[in-house]
Amino acid sequence: MEKSVDYKKFLVLKNLAKEINTSVEMSQILQNALDGILDTLNLQCASITLWEEKTKKITHEIASGVIEKHKILRDFDQQVIRGMRDRIFLESIFATLDAEGPHTVFSYPIKCEGHIVGAFAGLIEGYRNLSAEEEFFEAISHQIGLGCARDSLWEKQMGGEIQEDLIKSERLKAIVETAVTINHEVNNPLAAVLGYVQLLLHKPEQLNPETIDKLKKIETGALRIKDVTNRLLKIVEPVIVKYAGDVKMVDIRQSKTQEDIS
Numbered sequence: 001m002e003k004s005v006d007y008k009k010f011l012v013l014k015n016l017a018k019e020i021n022t023s024v025e026m027s028q029i030l031q032n033a034l035d036g037i038l039d040t041l042n043l044q045c046a047s048i049t050l051w052e053e054k055t056k057k058i059t060h061e062i063a064s065g066v067i068e069k070h071k072i073l074r075d076f077d078q079q080v081i082r083g084m085r086d087r088i089f090l091e092s093i094f095a096t097l098d099a100e101g102p103h104t105v106f107s108y109p110i111k112c113e114g115h116i117v118g119a120f121a122g123l124i125e126g127y128r129n130l131s132a133e134e135e136f137f138e139a140i141s142h143q144i145g146l147g148c149a150r151d152s153l154w155e156k157q158m159g160g161e162i163q164e165d166l167i168k169s170e171r172l173k174a175i176v177e178t179a180v181t182i183n184h185e186v187n188n189p190l191a192a193v194l195g196y197v198q199l200l201l202h203k204p205e206q207l208n209p210e211t212i213d214k215l216k217k218i219e220t221g222a223l224r225i226k227d228v229t230n231r232l233l234k235i236v237e238p239v240i241v242k243y244a245g246d247v248k249m250v251d252i253r254q255s256k257t258q259e260d261i262s
Contacts, residue, residue: 012036022246043122045069050118094131108137112148
């Protein structure tokens with residue numbers, strides 16, 4: 001069965017967050033993210049570029065998709081997007097252009113510690129409202145920004161110790177933004193499932209005992225998922241534990257929420 005767009009978005013973000021918390025090289029993280037974005041949004045081509053904050057020297061430049069379309073995207077980036085960012089500090093750009101026919105393009109900034117350190121851009125032939133995907137783009141941007149912070153902060157030391165506070169801050173930001181996406185992409189269809197199950201349970205006289213028992217198990221599982229995603233959204237002090245190998249995960253139960261602290 002073909003996966004829905006919402007589920008594909010969830011997988012892209014989940015895999016991105018997973019890789020950032022491991023020792024996977026940044027180039028591979030960017031390539032995997034780019035491939036996921038292309039597949040999820042059916043873009044014809046896309047690119048991710050990272051540069052040093054002060055010198056603007058490009059450190060990573062990854063592209064994927066239809067080769068013939070890269071020139072259109074690259075020319076638009078060099079002639080329009082970079083100039084607008086430098087002159088009027090424009091960040092996200094969604095536009096349509098006529099380049100061998102109508103095309104829709106976007107460019108979204110990647111930020112690390114409040115500074116723009118890169119951008120990812122994409123193109124599709126014809127007209128399409130890519131600004132409707134801005135929430136997804138923002139979540140991707142912050143996850144990649146966290147990866148940039150990971151690489152830079154692991155090399156920096158202050159008084160012989162890693163800057164733990166900043167790492168925790170960036171990690172919490174990524175957790176919250178991933179939680180927002182999960183709540184939006186998972187809880188919406190989950191609410192429909194829960195609603196139908198509870199509707200059926202309100203008519204027990206029409207069901208046999210075995211069906212009622214199975215429906216109650218579905219209801220319990222759905223409520224459990226809802227509780228986990230809601231708690232994830234409220235976390236203010238995440239507890240990170242080892243999952244398998246170099247992969248780490250957030251311990252939902254041990255992590256503190258604002259309600260636990262107050």
